[in-house]
Amino acid sequence: MKFSNRIISAAAAVAFVAATGFALAPAAKAGDDVKVGIIFGFTGPIESLTPGMAASAELAMKEVTDSGKLLGGMAMVPVRGDSTCVDSAAATAAAERLITADSVAAIVGADCSGVTTSIANNTAVPNGVVMVSPSATSPALSTIEDKGYFFRTAPSDARQGQVLADVLKARGIMNVAVTYTNNDYGKGLAESFDNAFTAHGGKIEMSAAHEDGKGDYSAEVGALAASGAANLVVFGYLDQGGKGIIQTSLDTGAFDSFILADGMIGQTLIDNIGAGLNGAIGTLPGSESEGAKLFLSVASAGGVDGDGPFRGESYDAAALIALAIQAAGSADRSAIQAKIMAVANAPGEQILPGQLAKGLQILADGGEVDYQGASNVELTDVGEAAGSYKELEVVNGAFKTISIH
Amino acid sequence: MTDFLDAVVLLTNFVLVPGVTYGSQLALGALGVTLIYGILRFANFAHGDMMAFGAMVVIFMTWWLQSLGVSIAPLPVALVALPVGIVAAIAMSLATDRLVYRFYRRSKAPSVIYILTSIGVMFVMNGIVRFIIGPDDQRFTDGARFIITARGFKEATGLHEGLAIKLTQALTVLITLIVVVALFRFLQKSRTGKAMRAYSDNEDLALLSGVSPERVVFFAWLIAAALATIAGSLYGLDKSFKPFTYFQLLLPIFASAIVGGIGQPLGAVVGGFIIAFSEVTITYAYKKFLRYLLPDSWAPESLVQFLSTDYKFAISFVILVVVLLVRPTGIYGGRSS
Numbered sequence: 159m160k161f162s163n164r165i166i167s168a169a170a171a172v173a174f175v176a177a178t179g180f181a182l183a184p185a186a187k188a189g190d191d192v193k194v195g196i197i198f199g200f201t202g203p204i205e206s207l208t209p210g211m212a213a214s215a216e217l218a219m220k221e222v223t224d225s226g227k228l229l230g231g232m233a234m235v236p237v238r239g240d241s242t243c244v245d246s247a248a249a250t251a252a253a254e255r256l257i258t259a260d261s262v263a264a265i266v267g268a269d270c271s272g273v274t275t276s277i278a279n280n281t282a283v284p285n286g287v288v289m290v291s292p293s294a295t296s297p298a299l300s301t302i303e304d305k306g307y308f309f310r311t312a313p314s315d316a317r318q319g320q321v322l323a324d325v326l327k328a329r330g331i332m333n334v335a336v337t338y339t340n341n342d343y344g345k346g347l348a349e350s351f352d353n354a355f356t357a358h359g360g361k362i363e364m365s366a367a368h369e370d371g372k373g374d375y376s377a378e379v380g381a382l383a384a385s386g387a388a389n390l391v392v393f394g395y396l397d398q399g400g401k402g403i404i405q406t407s408l409d410t411g412a413f414d415s416f417i418l419a420d421g422m423i424g425q426t427l428i429d430n431i432g433a434g435l436n437g438a439i440g441t442l443p444g445s446e447s448e449g450a451k452l453f454l455s456v457a458s459a460g461g462v463d464g465d466g467p468f469r470g471e472s473y474d475a476a477a478l479i480a481l482a483i484q485a486a487g488s489a490d491r492s493a494i495q496a497k498i499m500a501v502a503n504a505p506g507e508q509i510l511p512g513q514l515a516k517g518l519q520i521l522a523d524g525g526e527v528d529y530q531g532a533s534n535v536e537l538t539d540v541g542e543a544a545g546s547y548k549e550l551e552v553v554n555g556a557f558k559t560i561s562i563h
Numbered sequence: 564m565t566d567f568l569d570a571v572v573l574l575t576n577f578v579l580v581p582g583v584t585y586g587s588q589l590a591l592g593a594l595g596v597t598l599i600y601g602i603l604r605f606a607n608f609a610h611g612d613m614m615a616f617g618a619m620v621v622i623f624m625t626w627w628l629q630s631l632g633v634s635i636a637p638l639p640v641a642l643v644a645l646p647v648g649i650v651a652a653i654a655m656s657l658a659t660d661r662l663v664y665r666f667y668r669r670s671k672a673p674s675v676i677y678i679l680t681s682i683g684v685m686f687v688m689n690g691i692v693r694f695i696i697g698p699d700d701q702r703f704t705d706g707a708r709f710i711i712t713a714r715g716f717k718e719a720t721g722l723h724e725g726l727a728i729k730l731t732q733a734l735t736v737l738i739t740l741i742v743v744v745a746l747f748r749f750l751q752k753s754r755t756g757k758a759m760r761a762y763s764d765n766e767d768l769a770l771l772s773g774v775s776p777e778r779v780v781f782f783a784w785l786i787a788a789a790l791a792t793i794a795g796s797l798y799g800l801d802k803s804f805k806p807f808t809y810f811q812l813l814l815p816i817f818a819s820a821i822v823g824g825i826g827q828p829l830g831a832v833v834g835g836f837i838i839a840f841s842e843v844t845i846t847y848a849y850k851k852f853l854r855y856l857l858p859d860s861w862a863p864e865s866l867v868q869f870l871s872t873d874y875k876f877a878i879s880f881v882i883l884v885v886v887l888l889v890r891p892t893g894i895y896g897g898r899s900s
Contacts (some may be wrong), residue, residue, distance in 0.1 A: 340873070364848070364866060366871065366872065366873075367871075367873060368872070369873065371805065371807060371808075372808065372811070373798065373802040373803050373805060373808035373811075373812075374581075374585070374802045374808075376577070376581040376585075376843075377581070377842065377843060377846045377847070377872045377875055378872045379577075380577035380578070380581070380843075380846075380847050380848070381846060381847060381848040381866070381868055381871075381872055383577060383851070384573075384577070384847065384848035384849065384850050384851040384852065384866065384868075385848060385850060385851070385866060386850060386851050386854070397700075402803070409708075409709075409713075409727055409729060410576055410577065410713060410725075410727050411576070411712070411713020411714060411716075411717070411725030411726075411727050412577075412713075
């Protein structure tokens with residue numbers, strides 16, 4: 159009696175599983191979503207930059223979903239994770255959650271170089287998940303063991319250091335003190351700037367690290383001022399030590415001429431510091447190409463302010479993933495990896511922001527695309543943007559683009 | 564001659580002014596620690612976060628007053644809000660004493676239990692502050708920023724070097740001076756102050772003389788909380804308010820109290836300035852200073868910096884270790900713990 163009961167219940171269970179399996183299978187095909195992770199530091203030292211970046215990436219995903227062309231009508235669904243920008247353990251845990259629990263097909267992110275490296279090494283690459291970072295710029299990321307899974311739409315700081323040195327040379331600034339935030343980003347940038355600037359015949363009187371999150375930077379500024387340099391190069395973060403250093407420099411009269419790198423560019427810095435920042439110069443990845451202008455109008459039509467650091471790059475990162483999925487014909491993780499370079503570079507039809515539907519259609523028809531996007535995407539053979547930079551200057555309380563390098 | 568004046572101004576601007584300000588802030592903090600140590604006989608690790616708690620209340624009060632349009636320009640509104648913060652911090656301290664420390668006092672717990680308890684209180688307080696105001700930087704300064712600006716000083720004197728004195732720096736030093744004088748008068752002259760000193764020197768003898776222990780403990784918390792709030796608010800006004808920086812301040816504050824001799828109020832003040840000036844003078848780069856003073860041919864090429872500014876906090880540690888090894892009772896012969 160007992161025995162037969164078991165058989166009956168087992169049979170019932172099999173029937174149930176089979177029935178639900180059949181019931182779910184067609185539904186999964188029509189309404190399935192492609193989940194894509196977005197890992198940015200929504201808390202932490204660049205928290206004022208990340209909402210705009212995430213909104214830009216989500217804008218691209220929405221454009222893809224609304225087109226109805228991704229793998230025959232799949233939706234591209236963003237899943238956010240917090241990289242914190244500085245806490246590698248927290249960032250890795252967030253990425254782990256996206257990869258294992260949310261089963262994302264690929265990841266847009268991370269943002270800061272240190273956490274990006276640890277996510278790539280500890281979870282993304284081992285799990286075979288593509289990462290496309292819009293803003294991790296450390297030169298060290300060019301050479302990590304990424305098995306081809308790490309890409310970035312932002313150029314390496316090896317290039318930014320060179321551009322910044324060129325800008326200073328052109329302006330006749332040959333004598334500087336450098337302060338950099340004590341992490342991969344700051345150190346990498348300081349090194350590449352050091353090499354390029356010295357090669358131009360410039361003199362770096364002092365190069366010192368600063369820690370983020372301190373209450374008081376007067377000792378750091380005092381030492382920098384004592385070096386005798388007239389200009390201060392700040393490779394830091396605008397919500398953190400970088401801001402503290404500039405504020406203290408102005409307060410004590412140590413420096414009044416500042417040179418900033420991408421981590422320091424943002425309107426909040428000017429709002430916090432005030433008029434003392436007028437005349438500061440800086441570099442930021444980006445260009446004023448047709449794509450960049452188009453992105454601004456696409457963004458504002460989508461209710462996003464596209465004019466901000468790394469927003470175009472974020473849009474491009476998400477767009478690249480969508481195009482790669484389409485080119486691969488599936489949201490399979492390794493299939494995506496195989497197609498990123500193909501959709502980013504020539505040959506193929508050039509695709510600009512707002513034309514993702516067109517790109518998806520071309521790929522669906524078996525054609526090729528060369529995604530240009532907001533930042534003139536062109537990936538080098540290690541999978542990173544070759545990079546154009548805007549030279550900015552603070553004029554009357556706002557960053558103004560002077561020229562493109 | 565101008566070279567000499569430039570050198571003096573340079574050092575004043577980057578060493579003397581920041582050193583005096585920072586020393587005052589440390590002195591106020593160390594006074595609170597040393598007072599609790601003298602009366603309750605344990606190292607109160609929660610003191611840094613009590614500073615953050617008091618400053619937080621002051622910030623909320625300041626924001627509220629600012630939203631009402633209250634202004635006492637050129638002085639910052641936070642000064643008006645300060646008493647509210649002090650009252651809140653006192654209430655918090657007394658509540659903590661009632662809920663946590665009194666239990667251990669009555670059961671005559673050894674001091675290591677107190678220390679561990681205070682670490683627990685520290686984490687709770689830390690959490691409360693972050694929960695309410697968040698972990699970020701908060702700005703609550705208003706009124707004039709400078710008494711002397713670097714540019715104004717250069718124009719007025721014609722020197723190459725500027726001297727800047729912020730209003731908050733002057734206020735810090737002034738308020739510290741008033742508080743320290745008031746506290747010393749209270750401890751020396753008033754009946755309660757004498758009772759506290761007696762209790763601190765010899766508990767049994769004080770009890771025999773009719774000193775009420777609960778009353779002494781009550782005043783110790785009251786004064787410590789007030790000092791913590793004043794120190795925390797001044798630090799926040801002058802630098803920036805961020806809960807984590809108060810946690811970091813704990814080390815230099817303890818170093819100050821121990822260098823001066825823990826349990827000795829005068830030692831806490833002296834210790835505060837010793838620690839502050841050690842940090843500033845050791846990490847300062849003297850290249851420019853020496854260039855003003857020395858003939859050109861002797862001028863140094865290197866930075867003449869003894870330690871990188873990265874090691875600022877390490878200096879407090881080193882001094883702390885050296886004092887504990889060489890003279891554990893500190894300069895003014897406090898207790899050795």
